[in-house]
Amino acid sequence: MTSKLTRRGFLNLAGATAGLTALAACVPAPSGEAAAEEEGVTVQFWIFWNQPGRIADQIMADPSLPDYMGNNTLEFRTGVANEARLAAVAGGTPPDIGALGYYLDFMARDVVIELTDYVAASSVIKEEDFIETNWQQTHYEGVQKGVPAIEGFVRRGFFYNARMVAEAGLDPDTPPVTWDEAMVWHEALTQFDENNNLLQIGLDPYDAEGGVGPGNDGFCISDSFGFSYFDEDTKEFNLDNEEFAEGLEVMGEFIRLIGPDNLVGMRAVEGQGTWGGSFNAEVQACIIEGYWMSGETFNEVPDVAEQLRVSWTPVPERRRGVKLQQGGGHMVQMFRDGTYKDEAWPVAEWLQSDYWCDQIFHNIGWLPSYRPYFDNAPRDLFPGLDFIFNSVQEANYWGPQIRCEIEDFVRVKYGEFREAVYRDQISGAEAVAQMQELCTKEYQAAGFA
Amino acid sequence: MxxxxxxxxxxxxxxxxxxxxxxxxxxxxxxxxxxxxxxxxxxxxxSFTRYDLVRDPVWLGMQNYIAFADDADFRLVAGNTLWWVLFSSPLGVFSAFLMALLLNSRIIFRSFFRAIFFFPAIVPVVVTAFVWIFLLNIQYGAINSTLQAWGFKTIPFISSPDLMKWSLVVIHMWSQGAAMVIFLATLQDVPKSLYEAATVDGANAFRRMWNITVPMVSPIILFNLVMSFIGGFQYFTLPWIMTQGGPSRSAEFYAIYLYRNAFQWFRMGKASALAWVLFLLILLFTYLIFRTSGRFVYYAGATR
Structure with missing residues (x-):
């Protein structure tokens, strides 16, 4: 049997279809809120790290997730590249909630919203449950614009490889507490061959956390040498000071012994100036790192982790006895241009849950700054972790969290000037004077003065 | 009208x-x-505003441009970039020309060598960067490991400020596959009769190359030079991936500084001014090359 569509039949069919479509369009659609209640919405949650991506399925399988999200769905994106994050924010299409880095930049430019009311209404997120510096960090000019989350435990520790230390004739049970003592270790541990080619280094003081700052991990050299580089109230820099100059010279001495050109090669041990790569490769015996060193080393190079010991970050002789620690780390923020704010807030609470924190801690080695979790976390899960946990109570100096709107500029200049010092192009005093002038000028030019 | x-x-x-x-x-x-x-x-x-991508731009007039006169960073990156353009472009074109000459001669496995020499042109620049890092690294690079194994002192190819730019020039000369192919096509188009006549007149190989080959390919030399100049001013990816402008800012070129201002420091207004200055510089250089090209470029079909 064959059927033939005539021209008249086609016109009738087309007319009927158009009529029905017009009628359907006249039916009132449910309002946005009503629709959301019925079907739920999709909340966008982005983070810049790659590591959680490996366990994203496990994370999203949390049986308690629906308790937080209700009818809403969570879309979790990891490893969001730098340019993608900036383009989304600048283009007005950011996620609803996320940890995208640039925390202070976003706060200072009103890209993220105030969370005071959400926090006040929350039974999970309370100031007293977080490490103080981490909580401070989420505030800009007194207004809370983020919640500590995902990764945010303490940032300072002098980690060393006990086997390498013992082989150099040093006592692994009495680690250095001052820079002078650290230099003794450095000299004993740094080795060259007969052609003066570098074989092993003791301590690169600028590797990993030793070289960070200023930023959300604090500013290691200022924590150790005891100065504050910027006054948030007067908006004035205090880079041109004796302590900073001293720090550049003292730490520069470590690099001079290695040889600045050799250092670049050693830092590139895994190809890209890798953070801590030379320690894991056992060509660097000591490193200043955050708490994650224990878990990450255990997960990545278990043989090295067996030799891992940890102590206090060195300070200058005049500060002997200072046990320094630094909070900081990361947070989640809710974006002004995000679509679903109320629906996104429970994600900030979910990130403090035992399930989430367990996944991140056991599989990656990260800890939050959330006391209800870290007070009960297993302290012997990774080598050296016990010292780190105890340091929260035993530290007698916490590096300040300073919010300077051009901290990234200061950070880049710090990297440039410290290199100029250890390459003997300028003195520490000249470096800090020039930094002071440059940063003051940039602060004005960027419109924050 | x-x-x-x-x-x-x-x-x-x-x-x-x-x-x-x-x-x-x-x-x-x-x-x-x-x-x-x-x-x-x-x-x-x-470029006439202070703009940070997120907040509304604030009109500054010529301030971004005027500030360059007092900007030590600007002077440093402009100096590095000029050095790069002046050395890498001629040497890159020279290397492409030499490779093309070699591959135009009757050597064995000519097709194989053509493929090998062209190969760098199709390798992504990120891969190129990593390969060269693993070759040149002072500690673990293949070259320095060999030197070390033979009892020599290692050479800080990409960790010394004195050697970094020269190492980049060598990499640039190695990756001239595209320019080489254009030269090769032109070389094959040079009439054989010219070489035969020159041989009859007693010209040796050098005279034949200097008096016939070079003039006949001079329009392509100009083309490759101009393209290389333009690319040189915008040089970014390789030094950024390899050392992020280091060591000691020796490879901090103009485009890296522009990128830092735009995407690290949110100084989009200043970055736009930098981009326009770069555009005008490239325009000026290209114009000057074309204005003077009549003195060293031979167009067989040109009428005066």
């Missing part, structure tokens, strides 16, 4: 054809306006 009238269609039929042509070309026209003209125009506007 008369000239304009001549350009515009006169009759109704011509108008219809004209509009039809515009309609067919409209996808490209819209794309060109939206993705080229608009961003370029926006960058010009932003």
């Amino acid at each position: 008369v000239a304009l009238r001549r350009l515009l269609p006169a009759t109704q039929r011509e108008w219809r054809n004209f509009l039809l042509g515009v309609a067919f070309a409209s996808p490209w026209i819209i794309g060109f306006l939206a993705f080229t003209i608009f961003p370029v125009g926006s960058a010009l506007y932003y």
